[in-house]
Amino acid sequence: MRKHLLALGATLALSPLMAQKIGVINSMSGPEAPIGESITNGIKLAEEDLVKKGIHVQLVWEDDTGKPQISMSAMEKLATRDNVVGVVGPYTSACSNAVSKLAQKYRVPLLIPAAAKEEITRQGFKYVFRMNAPADRYASSLIDASLTLGKPKTIAFIYENTDFGTSTSKTAKDYVATKGIQVVADEPYPKGSADYRSTLAKIKSKNPDLVFMVSYVADAILLMRQSREVGLQPQAFLGGGAGFTTSEFAREHAISEDVISCTQWTDDVNWPGAKDFGKRYKAKFGKDATYHAACAYESMMIMAECAAKGGGNRDKTQTLLKAGQWNGIMGPVQFADYEGFTNQNNHPMLVQQIQGGTYETIFPKAFATKKAVYPFPRWK
Amino acid sequence: MAVFLQSLISGILIGGVYALIGIGLTLIFGVMRVINFGHGDILMVGMYLTYILFTFAGIDPFVSVLISFPLMFLFGGFLQKVFINRVLNAVAQNQILLTIGLGLIMSNTVMLIFTSDYKIITTSYSSSTIQVGGGVSVSWPLLVSFLITAVITAVLYWFLLKTDTGQAIRATAQDREAAQLMGINVKRMSIIAFGLGSALAGTAGALISPTYYIFPQVGSVFTLKAFVITVLGGMGSVVGATLGGVLIGITESMSAAYISSGWKDVVVFVLFLLVLLLKPSGLMGKSRT
Numbered sequence: 001m002r003k004h005l006l007a008l009g010a011t012l013a014l015s016p017l018m019a020q021k022i023g024v025i026n027s028m029s030g031p032e033a034p035i036g037e038s039i040t041n042g043i044k045l046a047e048e049d050l051v052k053k054g055i056h057v058q059l060v061w062e063d064d065t066g067k068p069q070i071s072m073s074a075m076e077k078l079a080t081r082d083n084v085v086g087v088v089g090p091y092t093s094a095c096s097n098a099v100s101k102l103a104q105k106y107r108v109p110l111l112i113p114a115a116a117k118e119e120i121t122r123q124g125f126k127y128v129f130r131m132n133a134p135a136d137r138y139a140s141s142l143i144d145a146s147l148t149l150g151k152p153k154t155i156a157f158i159y160e161n162t163d164f165g166t167s168t169s170k171t172a173k174d175y176v177a178t179k180g181i182q183v184v185a186d187e188p189y190p191k192g193s194a195d196y197r198s199t200l201a202k203i204k205s206k207n208p209d210l211v212f213m214v215s216y217v218a219d220a221i222l223l224m225r226q227s228r229e230v231g232l233q234p235q236a237f238l239g240g241g242a243g244f245t246t247s248e249f250a251r252e253h254a255i256s257e258d259v260i261s262c263t264q265w266t267d268d269v270n271w272p273g274a275k276d277f278g279k280r281y282k283a284k285f286g287k288d289a290t291y292h293a294a295c296a297y298e299s300m301m302i303m304a305e306c307a308a309k310g311g312g313n314r315d316k317t318q319t320l321l322k323a324g325q326w327n328g329i330m331g332p333v334q335f336a337d338y339e340g341f342t343n344q345n346n347h348p349m350l351v352q353q354i355q356g357g358t359y360e361t362i363f364p365k366a367f368a369t370k371k372a373v374y375p376f377p378r379w380k
Numbered sequence: 381m382a383v384f385l386q387s388l389i390s391g392i393l394i395g396g397v398y399a400l401i402g403i404g405l406t407l408i409f410g411v412m413r414v415i416n417f418g419h420g421d422i423l424m425v426g427m428y429l430t431y432i433l434f435t436f437a438g439i440d441p442f443v444s445v446l447i448s449f450p451l452m453f454l455f456g457g458f459l460q461k462v463f464i465n466r467v468l469n470a471v472a473q474n475q476i477l478l479t480i481g482l483g484l485i486m487s488n489t490v491m492l493i494f495t496s497d498y499k500i501i502t503t504s505y506s507s508s509t510i511q512v513g514g515g516v517s518v519s520w521p522l523l524v525s526f527l528i529t530a531v532i533t534a535v536l537y538w539f540l541l542k543t544d545t546g547q548a549i550r551a552t553a554q555d556r557e558a559a560q561l562m563g564i565n566v567k568r569m570s571i572i573a574f575g576l577g578s579a580l581a582g583t584a585g586a587l588i589s590p591t592y593y594i595f596p597q598v599g600s601v602f603t604l605k606a607f608v609i610t611v612l613g614g615m616g617s618v619v620g621a622t623l624g625g626v627l628i629g630i631t632e633s634m635s636a637a638y639i640s641s642g643w644k645d646v647v648v649f650v651l652f653l654l655v656l657l658l659k660p661s662g663l664m665g666k667s668r669t
Contacts, residue, residue, distance in 0.1 A: 193632075198633040222591075
């Protein structure tokens, strides 16, 4: 009995030591906080499931408020002071891009859950991994879907002039060039503007078949509202991720219905555990799970598993991440080197359309749940 | 032509609301010589007030101005009496730190209560328009907010020019010590001025709410804008702030249409620098050394 107690005591005393220290950098406050919250929630669910799997992690949370410089100092702290085995995060492309250089410098495995800028995994950094599909997939999946649905000849771009917006639309422009679609307007805008009417009126005067928008949550709603105001009437509104894939956006029936967007994940896709994750998320947090949550969840699961297997050694963890293969709520995951990418998960994008206030998968055919509405109905 | 008219009309309408924000800031500066770095956050409080009234009491954002104006006046008066009055004679850095601090407290308190989620007020008219012909449309809520702004500005002019209190405020703004010697209660005038400034910012917040979005950090966007407007028009000049607001609105709108929306801030700031180079005290400012 005494021996048992001693053993128990020793295990209890040692367990914090055996717990793997993993850093999380996320935009928990600041303008990106609504999406940051999804990432936080996803990681919290992962933490629960890891305990069930017998993997103990001690998470060190850092808030970067969406600013690259704060993100970088958070990474410095995690790498040198907290001595974490690996880091999951940050959220935005600008922060991830900044932090990736430090991850390589300090040789800390960094798993980026949901930042879209392609260059992040194109720098040849061995210690930088990415879960989500990069920005070029956003664009190509949307364009492919609209080419299947109709015969668009012209396209107009309006996007936030941040890393995410610029890189997503740049790849989209390159992609439509190969498909013979003509770009008739190219409008970057600074985020937080109150008035896009003049820009939208200019786009309207070009009468494009497709309007491609890249924005975060609030601007997405504003852009669609003002599109309706000025009477912009293309064959399809294409929303490049982020703001167009949130439940807040879907709730704005009058302006969000029939908008086509693409996403990394939906809760009706047939990847193992996806449906269950959606249900548990909703029950625990009272909101629908977004792709950010799913990406963050899977990233934390994989990072923790590798950290535990590698015994807390950064280099071993890096090797395990590189060599591993998983099949979870994000579908098959493998960090591969292809098309100039390093450690990039070649993740398939899903194209969805808001129908009756909910997101329905319309493309690719293998995952489609509903038939697409095309062309975009006339504004009422 | 349609693009030109559309841009001009949107620019003027949005400029009216900018003017309201600028007038509040300039009024506070004129009377107190304190630069209020928390101005945008006061506007944000006004937005949340509108949001609360709309969501929980079902009061239309435009009607809620009748409630939020006096409430924001009291709030501003309170800030002045409890905090700002104490630093009126302190060095400028301390005043700046105080107003920045107050702004931070406001935005973080709101974040604690409402989280940092974006709130959108969706009214039946949020995206309704009036067609004025030639493919040009005018946003209905923006037009209403412009009209309300115009009325408020007119009443404010009348108040400052014709009433005793208004004249006392202007006297305080012209020379604080002389005004005090003439028997004007300058502390009280300061409270009224800060209250009015806050009420105007809060009203601007209420007026933008139906067409914009609300989040705790929204203030910083408008603080910067308010500064540009105020300095452009001349620090302390109400007419200047009105002019500056409309000018910035039109410039933003026109440069978005004819150059690129990514460049509109650059155009605004180039214009701003030009005005400062040619007329350092601002469009309507009197140098006061």
